[in-house]
Amino acid sequence: MKQQAIYGHYLLANQSRSLDAQARCDDEGTIWLSQRSSGEALAHFSASDIKHQPLIAGLPAELVFADGSRFVPDDVNHRWAGSSSGQRLAEWLESHWLGVLVSVVAVPAFLWFMMFHGIPRMAYAGVEMMPRSVDEQVGQQSFKTLEYLYLEPTKLEPDYQQRLNADFAELLKRLNLPAERYQLHFYSSIIGANALALPDGTIIVTDALAKLMEDEPQQLHSILLHEIGHVEHRHGMKQLAQTTATSFLFAMMFGDIEGMGELVIGAGGSLLESSFSRDMEREADAYAHQHATQAGLSAQDFADAMRTLGLPELMLLGEDGHWSDYLSTHPGMGERIRTAEQAAEDENAAQ
Amino acid sequence: MTPTDTAALPSKTFPVEFSGTKAGYFKLWFVNLLLSILTLGIYSAWAKVRNNQYLYGHTQIDGHRLNYLATPWQILRGRILAILVFGGAYLLATLVPPIMVLFVIGYIFVLPWAIGQGLRFTMRMTSYRNVRFSFEASYGDLFVHFILLPMVAAFTLYLTAPWIHKQISEFLHRSVTYGGKPLKIKLSTGHFYFAVLCTLFVGLIVGLLVLALILLGTGLVEMSPGYGAAYTGAGFILGYLGATFCSGIYMAMIRNHVMNNLEAEGLASFRSNVEPLTYATIAASNVLLLMLTLGLAFPITRIRMLRYTCAHTRVTLTPAIATMQNTVDEKYSAFGEEAAGLFDSDLSLA
Ligand SMILES: [Zn+2]
Numbered sequence: 001m002k003q004q005a006i007y008g009h010y011l012l013a014n015q016s017r018s019l020d021a022q023a024r025c026d027d028e029g030t031i032w033l034s035q036r037s038s039g040e041a042l043a044h045f046s047a048s049d050i051k052h053q054p055l056i057a058g059l060p061a062e063l064v065f066a067d068g069s070r071f072v073p074d075d076v077n078h079r080w081a082g083s084s085s086g087q088r089l090a091e092w093l094e095s096h097w098l099g100v101l102v103s104v105v106a107v108p109a110f111l112w113f114m115m116f117h118g119i120p121r122m123a124y125a126g127v128e129m130m131p132r133s134v135d136e137q138v139g140q141q142s143f144k145t146l147e148y149l150y151l152e153p154t155k156l157e158p159d160y161q162q163r164l165n166a167d168f169a170e171l172l173k174r175l176n177l178p179a180e181r182y183q184l185h186f187y188s189s190i191i192g193a194n195a196l197a198l199p200d201g202t203i204i205v206t207d208a209l210a211k212l213m214e215d216e217p218q219q220l221h222s223i224l225l226h227e228i229g230h231v232e233h234r235h236g237m238k239q240l241a242q243t244t245a246t247s248f249l250f251a252m253m254f255g256d257i258e259g260m261g262e263l264v265i266g267a268g269g270s271l272l273e274s275s276f277s278r279d280m281e282r283e284a285d286a287y288a289h290q291h292a293t294q295a296g297l298s299a300q301d302f303a304d305a306m307r308t309l310g311l312p313e314l315m316l317l318g319e320d321g322h323w324s325d326y327l328s329t330h331p332g333m334g335e336r337i338r339t340a341e342q343a344a345e346d347e348n349a350a351q
Numbered sequence: 352m353t354p355t356d357t358a359a360l361p362s363k364t365f366p367v368e369f370s371g372t373k374a375g376y377f378k379l380w381f382v383n384l385l386l387s388i389l390t391l392g393i394y395s396a397w398a399k400v401r402n403n404q405y406l407y408g409h410t411q412i413d414g415h416r417l418n419y420l421a422t423p424w425q426i427l428r429g430r431i432l433a434i435l436v437f438g439g440a441y442l443l444a445t446l447v448p449p450i451m452v453l454f455v456i457g458y459i460f461v462l463p464w465a466i467g468q469g470l471r472f473t474m475r476m477t478s479y480r481n482v483r484f485s486f487e488a489s490y491g492d493l494f495v496h497f498i499l500l501p502m503v504a505a506f507t508l509y510l511t512a513p514w515i516h517k518q519i520s521e522f523l524h525r526s527v528t529y530g531g532k533p534l535k536i537k538l539s540t541g542h543f544y545f546a547v548l549c550t551l552f553v554g555l556i557v558g559l560l561v562l563a564l565i566l567l568g569t570g571l572v573e574m575s576p577g578y579g580a581a582y583t584g585a586g587f588i589l590g591y592l593g594a595t596f597c598s599g600i601y602m603a604m605i606r607n608h609v610m611n612n613l614e615a616e617g618l619a620s621f622r623s624n625v626e627p628l629t630y631a632t633i634a635a636s637n638v639l640l641l642m643l644t645l646g647l648a649f650p651i652t653r654i655r656m657l658r659y660t661c662a663h664t665r666v667t668l669t670p671a672i673a674t675m676q677n678t679v680d681e682k683y684s685a686f687g688e689e690a691a692g693l694f695d696s697d698l699s700l701a
Pocket of ligand 1: 226227230281284
């Protein structure tokens with residue numbers, strides 16, 4: 001038994017000729033096409049020779065046949081029994097506000113999860129699997145760039161440099177860390193009183209920082225301890241992995257959706273980077289507090305160092321190449337001092 | 352019917368009917384955005400196809416809809432290949448920095464090819480009455496029009512830019528074929544310079560207006576300090592809206608000129624009577640909408656503009672339109688288009 005006739009155009013294979021036609025579908029799913037006016041038979045195709053075109057709201061459900069001819073129903077609401085459930089689902093979602101509503105809730109939730117849990121975890125796990133030799137390669141590259149852009153030869157007294165180098169070697173010895181992994185460098189730089197750690201174990205102390213803490217060596221040592229924390233946690237590599245993964249993911253997710261691309265990638269990327277960087281600073285601070293006693297220091301020294309840094313210039317201690325932007329890459333100074341002093345109290349309680 | 356039979360019949364003029372709605376397209380776009388994000392971008396190939404199918408399918412001339420024929424798998428394969436090639440090149444450049452020089456030179460030579468492949472793919476995936484369009488241009492022509500001529504524009508302080516835009520526009524349109532027949536176009540250089548002059552004139556007026564508003568704003572800011580940043584931001588937004596408005600004037604004038612001088616010989620001719628001021632107003636208000644909604648109004652801005660341009664476009668078809676043969680294969684790689692997309696040079700015609 002053939003079902004009701006569906007009116008439409010029949011477009012012949014590889015031709016622009018169009019015939020007013022009607023299509024009837026029988027119980028086996030075969031489509032029978034005939035001229036609308038004369039009723040003369042045109043062609044018929046069994047179900048396996050019919051390709052259902054994607055269903056889009058407000059558009060007719062077109063059929064493409066094995067020979068390349070095409071049937072376009074006049075009624076935009078007609079849907080064939082043979083169309084797949086996946087296609088119907090896509091159309092249903094796209095044409096109901098419920099789908100939009102679900103999106104409004106699900107998109108931010110998913111993005112939040114990826115940005116603060118998914119990507120950092122993947123980046124961490126990825127870096128843990130990477131050999132340390134990669135860190136050295138990357139570190140040397142970024143050292144060259146940094147040297148070229150921001151660093152000038154140091155103007156510190158050779159005596160003082162020697163003293164600091166000896167202190168640093170002593171620090172490494174107390175922490176049981178391999179001395180060959182680390183190199184301490186002094187540079188004069190426009191970035192002010194600051195210290196930086198690179199993935200290959202290069203630690204850079206600016207002249208301004210060294211001078212600022214010339215009379216308080218333990219404070220400078222506590223900052224070196226914080227930088228060692230960055231290297232031991234491989235933060236440089238993790239940040240690199242995380243930035244790469246984020247930009248790749250965002251490009252995949254939004255790259256193709258016109259109008260969204262640059263906007264989301266720009267805003268999301270920088271927000272994410274600074275939040276990730278704040279977490280790493282906390283982790284490096286925690287490393288410094290945990291190893292303070294072993295290094296012959298106290299967490300209180302770190303708190304004092306933060307105060308020393310905070311007083312002369314209202315600038316946050318910044319390293320890793322970027323200092324305080326509008327979106328801070330570092331936790332607030334107050335928070336860092338409080339955490340350090342809490343750690344110092346715990347030290348005292350333990351003794 | 353043969354072409355000789357149909358030659359005697361009269362041509363008919365049809366409007367370009369666009370039936371897409373703001374709500375309808377918004378829903379489709381937004382749900383596809385969600386699915387793309389949830390699948391970490393894999394679904395974006397499906398999203399691209401469905402977005403295009405919606406916009407093409409809702410465009411009708413003489414009762415026949417445009418079709419977008421690319422399949423998601425085609426797009427996905429092309430995209431993965433493009434990412435592998437670019438990712439490999441990027442990785443190589445990071446590990447061996449000197450190779451960068453080679454890539455920059457290579458980029459200049461690969462870019463015209465990628466643009467050509469991209470346009471070819473887009474055109475081949477477009478059909479009207481079951482016959483596909485195509486874009487056929489030699490590498491030499493692509494190199495001249497996308498590398499050499501833009502360089503000439505820079506060297507002549509952009510004084511030749513209108514002429515160069517005319518050359519590129521002519522080249523792009525005459526390279527389009529329908530059923531194997533290339534389109535014909537003859538543009539006038541004078542009209543391009545005239546459009547620039549009109550745009551500059553409007554730009555002068557808009558510029559003075561923006562300046563007046565900024566001066567007014569300065570007075571207000573002096574009375575209430577602390578709003579400096581917001582005020583600077585507002586100044587930038589005003590400037591950007593003004594620039595969009597001016598470029599809208601130019602685009603509308605060029606669109607009319609191009610469409611009115613374009614024909615598929617013996618098949619079709621076009622008429623466009625877009626009002627430059629209206630077009631520019633829509634363009635500028637669209638940008639404002641996008642800013643206010645952080646990009647979420649994108650589908651609505653798209654429909655607003657398409658509705659307006661379609662309503663001001665007419666196509667005259669001869670009966671020979673029913674006698675065309677398709678000359679384009681179905682199989683075609685999307686690599687070129689995706690590569691062109693990664694080069695950030697998504698070009699579109701008209
Ligand atoms: Zn740090």
